Amino acid sequence: MSTPEPVTAVADEQKRDAYATRAAVLTAARRRFSLHGYADVKLRDIAADAQVSAALVMKYFGSKENLFAEASSFEAEAAVLLDCPLDELGTHLVRTLLDFHERTRADPLLRALFTSSRPAGATFRENFERQFVTQLSDRLSGPDARLRAELVCAHLIGLGATRLVLRTEAISAEPDERLVARTAPLLQGWIDGVR
Amino acid sequence: MSTPEPVTAVADEQKRDAYATRAAVLTAARRRFSLHGYADVKLRDIAADAQVSAALVMKYFGSKENLFAEASSFEAEAAVLLDCPLDELGTHLVRTLLDFHERTRADPLLRALFTSSRPAGATFRENFERQFVTQLSDRLSGPDARLRAELVCAHLIGLGATRLVLRTEAISAEPDERLVARTAPLLQGWIDGVR
Numbered sequence A, B: 001m002s003t004p005e006p007v008t009a010v011a012d013e014q015k016r017d018a019y020a021t022r023a024a025v026l027t028a029a030r031r032r033f034s035l036h037g038y039a040d041v042k043l044r045d046i047a048a049d050a051q052v053s054a055a056l057v058m059k060y061f062g063s064k065e066n067l068f069a070e071a072s073s074f075e076a077e078a079a080v081l082l083d084c085p086l087d088e089l090g091t092h093l094v095r096t097l098l099d100f101h102e103r104t105r106a107d108p109l110l111r112a113l114f115t116s117s118r119p120a121g122a123t124f125r126e127n128f129e130r131q132f133v134t135q136l137s138d139r140l141s142g143p144d145a146r147l148r149a150e151l152v153c154a155h156l157i158g159l160g161a162t163r164l165v166l167r168t169e170a171i172s173a174e175p176d177e178r179l180v181a182r183t184a185p186l187l188q189g190w191i192d193g194v195r
Helices: A007-035 A043-049 A054-061 A064-070 A075-081 A086-104 A108-115 A121-139 A145-165 A169-173 A176-192 B007-035 B043-049 B054-061 B064-070 B075-081 B086-104 B108-115 B121-139 B145-165 B169-173 B176-192
Strands: none
Touching: A007 A043, A007 A054, A007 A064, A007 A086, A007 A108, A007 A145, A043 A054, A043 A064, A054 A064, A075 A086, A075 A108, A075 A121, A086 A145, A086 A176, A108 A121, A108 A145, A121 A145, A145 A169, A145 A176, A145 B145, A145 B169, A145 B176, A169 B145, A176 B145, B007 B043, B007 B054, B007 B064, B007 B086, B007 B108, B007 B145, B043 B054, B043 B064, B054 B064, B075 B086, B075 B108, B075 B121, B086 B145, B086 B176, B108 B121, B108 B145, B121 B145, B145 B169, B145 B176
């Protein structure tokens, strides 16, 4: 029999569990919002994915709308996607996106797309433009920087859509590094402003 | 006062109205399925778009699932998108897609994407692959024809997603012909097999 833990350790443990649970719920929510339209995403499915009860999700987030609002930040993913010198960013973007797919079955750009037709989706769209598209665009020099940044995004969305959602046969079967080699030079062309 | 029309003419008129109504409902359904997830598409909204009653939609199609199944054919749009010699197909694809956006506010590739996460979406996905991706792939020569066809599709999906749904500021503001000039050469590179 173990001795009872000190009260402070129990409180710390509960606190850590609360953080971990919130994080697990947010991860599950973001995955669902990457693959389905808003009305198709059910709180109980998110709860099941996170291995908690729907009641606990409601306790932490209050409502589906609130959870939706918290899931609408792109900051963490944008930081990872853009964490690379400009001259290798094309390769880094594609490789990082495929890695998101592999590890989490989620895609931040598809999350922006699938939620954007809802009234509440305005938050997603604004966060996506501000936290990702503008961050990228601000780093590009030369004419049409904003347009080039958006073309990079468009291409990444198409890649995610065919690989993760439509699962078209050839793009799904292509090894990551071959897909990177095939598409990164295009993105790099827009990044460098030579296309 | 006009004289009563002959019975056969009345029957013809009714028949033509029935065809026109069905077509209007299908067009409205395809537009809705291009912009929203399945559960977000309501029969009453489709009926309102087509300027008929929801009861009439049910009379013609029986159920949302049936309407969904009929809306899942890509044949007509694929025929228009692919109706061009191979050496100018890149330009034709982008121009035709932007023209679809302009005229109908709909996009066949986004329709495939937005419906594909539903159980019933398997029909959409299969039709899309068979009626569009495979049709394109079969016309390409050289290695990796299927992969190149899918990369063309991926790029068109990304363009539609940013232009029609996310409405990112630069891609939305760019005149059609400049967007064609900017992106068609990439598609042509995949079509020709030089990329």
